[in-house]
Amino acid sequence: MSKFAKKKDGDLPAVSTASLPDIVFMLLFFFMTVTTMKDSSLFVENVLPNADQTKKLEKKDRVIYIYAGKPTQEYIKTFGEEPKIQLNDKFANVPEVGPYILAERAKKPQELQNVLTTALKVDRNANMGIVMDIKQELRKVNALKVNYTTYEGNAFANLQ
Numbered sequence: 001m002s003k004f005a006k007k008k009d010g011d012l013p014a015v016s017t018a019s020l021p022d023i024v025f026m027l028l029f030f031f032m033t034v035t036t037m038k039d040s041s042l043f044v045e046n047v048l049p050n051a052d053q054t055k056k057l058e059k060k061d062r063v064i065y066i067y068a069g070k071p072t073q074e075y076i077k078t079f080g081e082e083p084k085i086q087l088n089d090k091f092a093n094v095p096e097v098g099p100y101i102l103a104e105r106a107k108k109p110q111e112l113q114n115v116l117t118t119a120l121k122v123d124r125n126a127n128m129g130i131v132m133d134i135k136q137e138l139r140k141v142n143a144l145k146v147n148y149t150t151y152e153g154n155a156f157a158n159l160q
Helices: 020-034 073-079 094-107 128-140 155-159
Strands: 063-069 084-087 090-092 117-122 146-148
Touching (some): 084 094
Parallel strands (some): 063 117, 117 146
Antiparallel strands (some): 063 084
């Protein structure tokens, strides 16, 4: 009888899973830091017009978005087919634009409050009257830096 058992040939040692939780948490933290959350869902149709000369906004944290256009199919029965204004995640009337801008301005740090840009994302089929009404409300609250968001392309394609 032998005192020592012979080691079996060909057996592989078990895979160590000690570092697996570290890898999982590193991936989790990575995706948490690089993922951006969607600000709002669109309730209006938003096919932007084309423009020949465009310039990209550099700092997105200094932009307040206002959407305008016809409500999407799921909201047409409730709100009709007239162009509507969307502020964050709700429909709004023209007089609500000014207080919305003031509230968004108050949320920003003090040093950014004077350099905010209001970006109008208006559907290409919306009439100009709603845009003029929005601009009048922006003038009342001294939000004079306005950007019209468009796609880069041939401006004459908008006429079709």
